[in-house]
Amino acid sequence: xxxxxxxxxxxxxxxxxxxxxxxxxxxxxxxxxxxxxxxxxxxxxxxxxxxxxxxxxxxxxxxxxxxxxxxxxxxxxxxxxxxxxxxxxxxxxxxxxxxxxxxxxxxxxxxxxxxxxxxxxxxxxxxxxxxxxxxxxxxxxxxxxxxxxxxxxxxxxxxxxxxxxxxxxxxxxxxxxxxxxxxxxxxxxxxxxxxxxxxxxxxxxxxxxxxxxxxxxxxxxxxxxxxxxxxxxxxxxxxxxxxxxxxxxxxxxxxxxxxxxxxxxxxxxxxxxxxxxxxxxxxxxxxxxxxxxxxxxxxxxxxxxxxxx
Numbered sequence: 001x002x003x004x005x006x007x008x009x010x011x012x013x014x015x016x017x018x019x020x021x022x023x024x025x026x027x028x029x030x031x032x033x034x035x036x037x038x039x040x041x042x043x044x045x046x047x048x049x050x051x052x053x054x055x056x057x058x059x060x061x062x063x064x065x066x067x068x069x070x071x072x073x074x075x076x077x078x079x080x081x082x083x084x085x086x087x088x089x090x091x092x093x094x095x096x097x098x099x100x101x102x103x104x105x106x107x108x109x110x111x112x113x114x115x116x117x118x119x120x121x122x123x124x125x126x127x128x129x130x131x132x133x134x135x136x137x138x139x140x141x142x143x144x145x146x147x148x149x150x151x152x153x154x155x156x157x158x159x160x161x162x163x164x165x166x167x168x169x170x171x172x173x174x175x176x177x178x179x180x181x182x183x184x185x186x187x188x189x190x191x192x193x194x195x196x197x198x199x200x201x202x203x204x205x206x207x208x209x210x211x212x213x214x215x216x217x218x219x220x221x222x223x224x225x226x227x228x229x230x231x232x233x234x235x236x237x238x239x240x241x242x243x244x245x246x247x248x249x250x251x252x253x254x255x256x257x258x259x260x261x262x263x264x265x266x267x268x269x270x271x272x273x274x275x276x277x278x279x280x281x282x283x284x285x286x287x288x289x290x291x292x293x294x295x296x297x298x299x300x301x302x303x304x305x306x307x308x309x
Contacts, residue, residue, distance in 0.1 A: 003050050004122030006085035006097075014123050015078070018130060024074045030133040033112035037103075037132060039152055040193025045100060047119040047159040047169070053096035057169060058119060058159035059088075060213065061258070062102035062149035064175030066110070066138030068224050072174060073103070073134055075252055081126050083255035091276075093263040094170070099125055100157075102149050103132045104173065107187040108180070109139035114148040114191055119159075143180040143236065146173045147202040148191060150215065151183075154208035162212050166298040170265075171213035172258055176224030178236035179217075206240055214295050216244045216261060218288075220251045243291045250284045260285045267294045 019027055035041045047058035061084075063072045076084075081099075088097045098119040105113040112135050117128035138144060153171050161167045182201040189196040209215055217237055219226055226233045237245045248257045256277055263273045274286035 003052055004120075004124065005052050006089060006122055008086065010123045011082045011126070014126055015082075018126075019078050024070070027077055027130060028070075028073060028132065028134045030131055033115055033133045033135075034131060037115035037117060037128075038112075038193075039114050039116060039156065039191055042116060042156055045116060045119055045157045047098040047100075047157070047161065049160045049164065053098065053121050055095040055161075055165070056098045056121075056159075057094040057096055057161045057167070058098050058100070058157070058213075059094075059169060059262075060100045060102060060149060060153055060157075060171040062104050062146070062171070062173045064105075064144055064146070064173075064177065065103045065132075065134045065136065066105050066144055066177075067136060069175055070134040070136050071223070072220075072251060072254065073129065073132065075254060076101070077126060077129055080255040081129065084259060085125075087255070087259045088262070091259065091263060093259070093266040093268065097121065101125065101129050101132070102152070103134070104144060104146060104149060104175065105135055106138050106141065106143075106180075107145040107148060107183055107191055108141050110135055110137040113145050114152060116152060138177075141180070143178040144175060145183065146175060146177075146179045146217065147183060147205045149173055150202075150205040150209035151188070151200070153213055154205070154211065157212070159212065168295075168298070169213045170262060171209060171215045172218055172261075173216075174218040174220065174254060176220045176226040176233070178233050179240070203240060214265060215241065216246055217241055218246045218248050218254060218257060220254075221247050222249045223251050243293060246288050246292070248284065248288050250280070253281050253284045256281050256285055257288045260289050261292060264289045264292045265295045
């Protein structure tokens with residue numbers, strides 16, 4: 001998937017008929033997981049080059065939807081998707097973005113701990129986001145299953161940016177909780193709808209995803225659990241991702257932080273990137289990306305080779 005291009009007029013029309021004047025519960029009307037987004041019903045999600053997007057870049061945005069984190073889906077459906085797509089096209093840190101959205105919960109207690117849209121390049125992405133089930137679950141087990149998007153990305157996606165050009169995609173998890181240390185074969189099998197050979201640790205699933213994606217976590221520090229327990233949450237993330245844990249202190253600026261992270265990862269100067277945003281967004285972005293380093297170029301290739309810079 002991934003045909004079409006993001007268009008401002010299409011987005012404006014979509015927002016006018018779908019989100020304007022509506023409460024979150026009216027926008028996200030699903031009361032159960034659709035088989036369309038159920039990992040057990042998905043063989044593979046594809047990001048393929050097309051005439052509209054000849055040099056596609058796969059980007060996964062996997063947001064926690066437990067408890068208060070349902071607010072993140074609302075931010076994305078109201079403005080975040082438009083900001084993400086519009087600014088990537090304008091700033092061009094990568095070419096031809098194909099975005100998949102995932103909804104993440106808790107594999108130990110939720111009915112739908114993972115949902116995944118198609119990779120899309122136009123307003124069809126927003127249409128699918130609206131159909132996700134914001135379960136609002138989670139449990140008292142000191143974390144959420146942020147590792148599930150890593151496993152799904154590694155095992156159930158196929159992306160041309162890697163397969164045709166040797167360029168990894170980008171994978172962002174977003175949330176406020178600690179990451180669970182791993183998953184049992186029983187729980188993973190329940191999510192996937194098929195038997196799994198053994199238990200897996202979060203570190204193992206991260207290593208699997210990192211073969212195909214540059215992996216980051218956006219830790220929301222102004223809302224939810226991390227607002228009152230930031231050190232406890234960070235202690236579970238730092239050993240896995242180090243500086244790729246991006247602390248965001250304003251959950252309404254997630255899109256700007258994600259776009260800026262990709263820019264810096266692709267070699268842009270962090271101070272110049274943060275300064276390119278206006279008002280309070282500039283300060284939020286500056287704090288988020290201040291310690292981030294560029295990703296290494298693909299083996300035997302350079303960023304100039306791919307993007308003409």
